[in-house]
Amino acid sequence: METYFRRRFFSVMIAFSLMAGMLYLPKPTFAAASLTLQGQAMIAEWAKQDYQGRQAGTAGYAKAVTDLQSRMVSAGMLPAFGESQYRQSYKTGTASLVKESVSVNGKMLELMKDYMPFSRSASGGFSFKKLYYAGAGMSGDYPTKVDGLVIFHWYDKQGNFPEGAMDRIQRAVANGAKGVMIITNGELKVGNYEHPLNAEKLSVPVLYISQDIAAVLGVPGDYSAASLKASDVRINLTIDRSSQPADNLVGVIPGKSEQKSILWVTNIDGFGSLPEGKWYESAKSGAAAAAMMLDMARYYKEHTPDYTMIFAFVGSKWKQQEGVQALASKLNFSHITYTVDLYAMGGSGNLDNMYIGYTDSSFASQANLISKNVQLNSDLGNALSSVLKSKTKQLLMIRDSNTWIDDSSSDKAASITPVQYEAGVHSLLDLSDRIMTASPKESAADYNYSETATKVDLQAPKLTLNQMDSIYFTIYADDRNVGRITTAVLKEMDSIYQRVAKYNYYPASGEKPIALFLENGEAAAQISGRKDLVKDSSAAGGGFANVYNGHMYVYMRNGPSYETIAHELNHALASSNLYTGDNFELQEWQGQSQFVRYSAVNGQSVHPEDMGVIIRNSFLSNHEVPKLKELVTNYNQNLDWTWFTKKTPNPNGHLYTYYIMGSMYAFLEDQYGEQASRRAMYRNYADVSKIQNNLIMDTGLTLDSFLKAWSNWFVNGGSASPDKPFLTPQGNNGFDYMILYTLPDKKNNEAATVPSNSGGTVKTNGTVKYQLSLRSKDLTIQSLNIYKVKDGATVEINYESKQSRFVCLFDPPNGDKIKILLKNAIVSGKGKATMKLSNKEVKTLLELSGVTLRFGEGEDFAYIEAGELKRILE
CATH class of the missing domain: 3.40.30 (Glutaredoxin)
Incomplete structure (x- = not known):
């Protein structure tokens, strides 16, 4: 459906924000004077003809991505998708208007002044004599079938947007239209190209036309549906459509916490180009926010924020949202504290005059701590938030004032002044500071422990x-x-x-x-x-x-x-x-390393801070592995890498395999930092066949040098030889951020969906995906369905059973928050058990991490994860 990010929402917000600005203006805590701005140079660069309006999937867009990646590296961003991997590739539909001509009674119309093509207009040559005016294009405007060209108004007589444009176009075609024209009488103007051509197409040509052209065609002013006087209307559109690859870019600036993060998202695609060498600069609508995010990154590189900052730049906002859809499916939102969607920047730059919306009522109280001019916005139109809201409730959408542009060709880099740009960057840093300040503070010291x-x-x-x-x-x-x-x-x-x-x-x-x-x-x-x-x-x-x-x-x-x-x-x-699946052997290597170890100190069991204590007490003096020191000392003769790569039996016993690798992880932490140790562990999970390279990757050593240094360190009780200097411990890198903030691709994730020892098999034989674990041989669950209904939800279980059974829905392990029991819901034979849930019970379900259905006294269960419940019930 064609929808628009309504200007009326922002009109309300203007008055609200002006009033709120007098009431609420927290003092920024960032050092504004130390900020050197570089982003405007990028806006000017992307405005050049070489970039051809940056339509996603085109050479101009690819050029912008390459330019942006180099700027991200220069700003100090680390890659989010793995070491050296800033890009996420996806497929996008492209469409370019190669040639056009439209005439009315022999008079040629001017593109983007008199008319513009609807995004999914058919391509080709068309001519019309019969014209029918259908008011606002609603059902009552078609008393009989029509033929020829149908014309209707964008807004109805009352000045309202009555229904989506696609719905009204399809209605016109269903009533006989061979072509459609939409009169732009509301917020949308001919020249506002916020919905450029789309790869998907309709069967008929569709144009937006100005009110002046509508008058030429004889459209009445009273919105009364009627056949119009015959005219000679000719439409010729040559549109190239295809599917092409495009890239998103995501970079990270480390914060003091890797558990708390803010995701900043904006688009970098523009409206593309037109015939005869014309292109859109799309400065406010596709470049300014990206430039400001770069300057934010530069600032945070020098002034470490409390939260980790994730900056995502996506394409295809002005198409089918393929870019943000790909991003949303890849990011792990359970590790992202807040998300901020920058819809358009480069206006006045005053934060308290910006339009700030949140998308879920549960976030209202926190949103109001961040800014007093926020409002719940459910009319998201083509905002990236329309996709992101399905992944997170802690979402803000920002649009700078003075960024609504009726004529998209006027959205130029030169229209953003240095003063406006600087104000915009400072406002976003202020917003970021407000978000971090408003977040609930958690402290173990405040927790009320009770015995x-x-x-x-x-x-x-x-x-x-x-x-x-x-x-x-x-x-x-x-x-x-x-x-x-x-x-x-x-x-x-x-x-x-x-x-x-x-x-x-x-x-x-x-x-x-x-x-x-x-x-x-x-x-x-x-x-x-x-x-x-x-x-x-x-x-x-x-x-x-x-x-x-x-x-x-x-x-x-x-x-x-x-x-x-x-x-x-x-x-x-x-x-x-x-990212690991359920690999017991590798978990044992990790589980014999430094971070699980405890030693007796003054009669108390403590986790030693001194690595030497761990090595001496847990490795060198461990009765389970008495020959470990000898094996490590003579590693050249004793170490067999197939113990790790092929699970070859260790002649000394499997514990020696575990302890040897555990000691290598401990060596890495002691000499190169805990991040290097953690990366080695998880690189091994990813591909244990590369274990030797995984261990040395962060050390700068050859394998021989690594083994010699490790052996010397170990035999000396966790102390390195003083003449063997080691590298400075390293912080996080792209590998860490990939594991922290992204999800594995599906092909790598299928084995991890249900751990091998979970006892559950994934089933998709109904409306909901679930894990089924049946011990009873006389019970079959043929399908499991959940339906959202007006007064709550209905659970339907289609079964075959040889005896009667109850059905119990509860949150595991013991139904603390919800427990619904239906006695004899399952009876002997084939049947359907139905459980009805109230709206209150549905609300409880949506707050759980999952729910279990038990079928009778035996060990017969179905488990439904939270994501599936939300997909159906929210």
Whole structure:
């Protein structure tokens, strides 16, 4: 549907913002005087003929992308898609008007003054004698079928936009129209090319015409539908349409926190070109915001922000939004705190006169802390926010004042003055500062730790446990263990979570792991979905972990042993990271490294700050691997890389394989920093066949030099020889930001969708995708459907069963927030079980990380993730 970013919304906002500006103007905290602006040079560069209006998919757009990437590197941005990878490629439709001529009764019309083509107009030669005026193009304007050229007004008689243009065009064609003209009598003017030609086309020619041309055609002024006097109208349009590759660009400026980030998004494509060597500069509509984002990046490179700044530049805004759609599907929005869509910049530059909209009512209170002139905006039109809103609720959309341009050819680089540009950059830095300042401050010191437990009844298995909570864990303990979960233990568990999560790139944002402290390991295995351990949990030793039904579980058999908690939590978090899948062996290498280790100090179990203590206590003096020092000393004879690349059995035992790699990770952290160690771990997850290169990539050493330095360091108890200098520890790079802020491509992600030990199989045999785990042989779930209805939602389960069963919908593990039970919903034979949910219950569902359906007393479950629930119910 053709829709427009309504000027009327901004008219309301003007008055509102002028009033609010007198009430609310936080003092900027950035050092404005230290900011050197360079972006206007880019706006002027992109305005040149060489760029041909920067339509996505054209050579001119590709030239702009290349130019922008060099400027991003110069500004100090790091790549977001991997080392040296700033670009994200996608396919976009292109359309160029090569030749045109339109005449009325022999008089030639002027392109972009008298008429302009509708984005999906058919190409070719057409002539019309019969004309019909259809008012505003609504159903009542067609009392009978018509023939020939149909003309209708953009706005109706009351000055309202009654329906989308595409809807009205299709109605005209359905009533017999062979061509369509739309009179631009409202916000849209001939010359405003905000919807340039599109790769998709209609079967008939469609033009926008001015009111002057409408008068020439005899259109009445009273909006009364009627046949018009015959005229000679000829339309000739030659339009080249194709699908072409294009690129988005995304760069990162590191902040003090990698867990908190702001995504800034704007478009860099313009309106393209016209015949006879004309092109659109598209300065305010496609260059100014990008230039300002570059200057923001330069500022933040010199003044490290509290949040990491992600700058995304996309194409195809003025087409079918393919660029932002590709971006939205690639970014991991669970790690992006706020998103800001810069619709158009280069106007007055005054922040408190800008149009600021938020797109979800749940964000209202925070949005009003950022600016008092914000309004909920659901009329997003062609804004990038129309796509981004499906990924995040914490979204702001910004449009500078004086950026609505009736004549797109006047949107020139020269129309943005240096004063306006500087004001715009300062305003965006001010906005960024407001966002970071307004964010809720979280502190472990403020958390009210309590040793008081609540009794909870679990259904599978039937068990009564004690529930406690910390900042990062939900804890279930039996009566034997609950007294051992002290405040000190809760605090240390949270410390473990923060450390282990960092080494796994924080894979479970907002998801609390469930820690089980039970003497009954078989019950813990059943709760956590470890079917391989349900009959004999002792095979797992002191603990185990699993990701099951959308939840992480860690189990400790012998109470709160910190090293066991850290080790098992690492398994769970690594399994939850979509870039790793469920690779037990590699998790064990990672789980024997420095960050999980604890040592006894003055009778207390502590995580040592001194790497030497870790090496001496956990590696050199470990009874599990008594020959480790000898193996490392004589690595030239003893080390076999196929232990790691092909899982060849280690003749000394598999623990030696784990500890050797764990010690290499520890060496990397000690000498090159924790980011280098973390990258080596995750490069191995990505491609273990390159393990040797993965280990040395950040060191600048050859493999031989690396092994010699590692062996010397290890044998000397974590101390390097003083005559062997090492590189300065490195910070994050493009690999880190790829893992932190993006999602793996689907071809790499399919194996990780359901971990191999989750017990669930992905099903798509209904309206919703779900994981199905059935132990009973007499039950088949043929389809699972969820429908949104006026008063809530309906869940339908089509089944075949040999006995009656209840159906229970609950949030795992025990239905704390929602539990709906239907007795005998499933009966013997084939049938359909129906569960109705109220609007209140739907609201609760949308706040969950997922929901489980249980079918009867057995271990028969279906699990639906939050994303699927939101896709259907929001």
